Amino acid sequence: MNICNFAKVIISRSTKDSTSINYFNNPHSRSEQNTLTPVYNSSVSLKQRHENYSLFMHKYPFMQINNFKLYCQKTARIQEYVTNAKYYENRNQGGERETFINHFNLIQWLKISETERKQHKLENCMPCNTTHIDISKIHKSVSETSIQILNLSEQIVENVSSILPTSTATKGKKTAQALINVLNPLFENQFRKSFEKSAAEALHLSPIEKSADKVKNELTLLKKNKIQIIEATSVNDRDVENFLASGKSFKQHDRERMHLYxxxxxxxxxxxxxxxxxxxxxxxxxxxxxxxxxxxxxxxxxxxxxxxxxxxxxxxxxxxxxxxxxxxxxxxxxxxxxxxxxxxxxxxxxxxxxxxxxxxxxxxxxxxxxxxxxKKKIMKKLSIPTPRSSKTFKEVIKQKLADGTIYLGNQIAPKTVISSSISKEGNLTENKVIVYSRIIGLQKIILSELSRLQKSGILLVHNDEYYDTLTEDEIRQRLQFLGEETNASCQDMRLKLKVIERTFKLKMWHDHSDILNHSYVNFMTTILYDAANFMTDNEYQTLARTTSTTNVQSIVEKPQLYILGRSASKDIDQISYTEARIEDLKQLTNKIRYGDIDLIFKLRLFSGDGPARQFEAGQQRGGNFSCICGVENLEDRRKLVVEGSSWIKIKDGIINPFQNLKKEELIDELEERGVDTFHLNLKSRLQEELTSVLHGYVDPCITYDTPR
Ligand SMILES: [Zn+2]
Ligand SMILES: [Zn+2]
Incomplete structure (x- = not known):
């Protein structure tokens, strides 16, 4: 009877051995020592022993005997097999029975791998006939074939190793290699897979690579890895975006990149x-x-x-x-x-x-x-991943400019700039370059800002139906909240509220600054916060269900770049922007359509230094609005200016003709206006007098051909 040897010993011995049962029950306090003396308890009933066996094998269906009657039958026979000395080699004269029991008892069963345990089968057990054949063979129940295989294998190993040189150190390895070489083609013929590969699969080994192949494969993998790193950092051109936001120059980027070389x-x-x-x-x-x-x-x-x-x-x-x-x-x-x-x-x-x-x-x-x-190397033939060069960046940027991903605004106020360079021959050459300033249209800024504020959830824009359904009380409350008059008819108030809530104000900010020895002018703009257009802090906090305080005004009033360009604070430079700005402002006189609602935008506040403010109001320069110099009648003012002769210079593009006059010119100007200059000797006194006569007026607005 060919029954799994573990089953034999466990059924006949371990099910009544309290040492084994203890060992099974306490998986965490198992002693490492190999020889645990069995303590057989003959008082354990067959019924109990069946239960024990079922417990030991509950994870291994191939080993189970569920039927108690069958279990009893088998136990009787197995008992005989295991105990009777005649079933052992040499009739158990060399203690073969003990060797056998010690090898196949429950404790040993628990020591073999889980994978192997799952392979054992009650009948025709494969591992018992192969893996454990050296012990299995001492019991007579071993199958004839298994013995044959064992003998054959012994013979093969002996024969092969005998024809190999006798260096004990490498003999095992060489014998194995020789065996593999012999078995490979045999396997290839029968199973279409070499012995080597089949063995690797059976033992869950990764395929054996030649050392050179291994290095090569590793290198390929590392190279792939490197490319993936480079690709990950430049995905969607994020590296270019980062670079542009960093404020670094192309040169600086390349210089830093050279650290990796x-x-x-x-x-x-x-x-x-x-x-x-x-x-x-x-x-x-x-x-x-x-x-x-x-x-x-x-x-x-x-x-x-x-x-x-x-x-x-x-x-x-x-x-x-x-x-x-x-x-x-x-x-x-x-x-x-x-x-x-x-x-x-x-x-x-x-x-x-x-x-x-x-x-x-x-x-x-x-x-x-x-x-x-x-490039610096990590190892031979593998350089470190490096960021893309400025040259590549420039290509990407060019392309993004062309397809509109990067928007730089429109070109305005062209200026000729002289850039000097030293040629290879050592000559100083001057190149005239036209430099443009850039304007991002107010309308574009407004629309993108509105959508930003809408996303933030703080923008209050309502459609007509909303206003139509408001009750008089609601309208009054809202108007009162906004600090507006409420003593009008319901319809008037409704209209008023609609207009107030749909009117936005823009703030403009203007300054000069030097960047790398060049003077720049910069206009920033932002929508002004107003409770009529946006939620209050409290409303936002309630709606967003947050306890943290949010300053809605700071969300709204985020400055947006409007104009940036080269410009000195000279009048002639500043005025070059007026034209473009007026063109842009004109568009604001129309309502701006946002979704299906028309919104009104008004330029309300301006901050900047003195001259900048004057350009804005047009009070003294620029000539776009009436000025605040005190002379009310335009014709009187015009006469006052044209009485002298310096104003003619305006036609030559001199914006402030009464500035920097020579002493003689000052005298002329004053005499022409009927002022006696005889007692005025100092130039500063003359200038003072002229300023007083002109009411501090330097604005040539009314002398332009096209007063706007
Ligand atoms: Zn077995
Ligand atoms: Zn004026």
Missing amino acids: ESKANAEKETKIRLEKEQKGQVVHKKHHGNFSNYTFNKEEFLVEIKSLMEKGIVNWTRLAKKYDVTNTITGNKPQNAGQVLFMFAKANGIDIMSFNKHKAVSGRDILRRVRRP
Whole structure:
């Protein structure tokens, strides 16, 4: 009877052994010692022993005997098998029974792996006939086949190891290798999978790689990893966004990026070592061009031309490459180093290329190897992931500008700026560059701000139906809350509330600042907070069900960039913005449609320094609004100005004609206005007098051709 040996011993012995039962019951306090003396308790009934066995095997269905009657039958026979000495090798004269019981009892069962326990089967047990065959074989119940396999295996191991050299240290490994080599094709034939692979699968081993393959695979994985890191940092061009928000210059970005490259000294050292190796012939010089046959261009014609140029000694290789249309035959691309290709092609055809461009050779580029700083390496053939370069950033930005992802506003107020640079030859050259300022239309700002505020949930904009359904009391309450008069008819109040709540005010802020020695003007704008348009702090807190205090005004009044451009605080510079601003403001006279509601926007407040404020109000400069100088009659004012002769300068673009007048001019101006200047000797007194006569008036508004 071929029954699992563990079942045999557990049924016949362990089910009545209190040591084993204790061991089973206390999984956390199991002693590590191997020999636990069994204490058999003969008073345990068969019924109890069946229960014990069922408990031991409740996780292993192949080992269970659920039927008590069947269990009783089996127990009787198994008892005989395990106990009777005749069933053991040598009739148990060498203590084989004890060895057998000690190997297959409950304690040992609990020590083998869970995976193996699941493999044991009550009948025809595989692990008992293979894994445990060396012990199983001492019992006569062992199957003939198992014994045969065992004997065969012993023979194979012996035979194979006998033909191998006798170095004990590696013999085991070599025998195994030899066995594998023999078994591989046999397995391949029968199971379409080598023994090696099948064994690896059976033992849950990862496939064995050759050391070189392992390194290669690791490198591939690391390289993939590196690319993933780079891609993750540049996904959706977040790196460009970060860069633009950082305030860094492109140069600074590249400079910082160079920290990830080898130092110049190291790179020079490496290049030198490489050069020496090349000279010794230890390594081959890396060509920066492919086989010349891979490039399409008229080679004969080129060689003729280059020979004719030798006398002159000056060649522009890049231009020649363009002329000959050097093309990569395989890819069809124009190689970036086409000039270098021609240079090397000429060299290869025996032309003394060093005789060309001798004036440039000072830089050493044609003679010495250019030192290229490589990226720092994590290991051989693996460089550290580096951020994208400014050059790439610029490309991305250009593209984003073109498709409108990045909006810079409209160009206004062109100014000619002189930028000076020093040429290669050492000459100072001046280039005139037109620089534009940028304006982001108020309408655009307003719409984006409204949607931002709506998202924040603080914007109060209601449709017509809302106002129609308000009761008189509600309207009155709301108006009172907003500090408005309420002694009007219901309909009037309704209309009033609607207008008040749909009217927004804009604040403008204006200042000058220097950035890198250039003067800039900057206009910022923001919607003003008003309880008529936005929730109050309390309302917001109640609605948002938050205990934290929120300042709604600070959410609303977030400054938005309106205009930014180069501008000195000179009048002529400042006034160049007036035109563009008025054009933009004109659009605000129309209502702004937000959703299906028309909103009114009014420019209400302006903050900035003195001159800036005057430009805004047009009181003294700009000439767009009547001024506040005290002279009420426009015609009187005009006469006052044109009585003199300096005002004519206005036509030449001088905005403030009464400023910086010479002493004689001051006298003329005053005399022409009937002031006796005889007793006024000092220039400062003359200026004071003129200012007084003109009522401090310097605004040429009424003298413009088109007073606005
Ligand atoms: Zn078994
Ligand atoms: Zn005035």
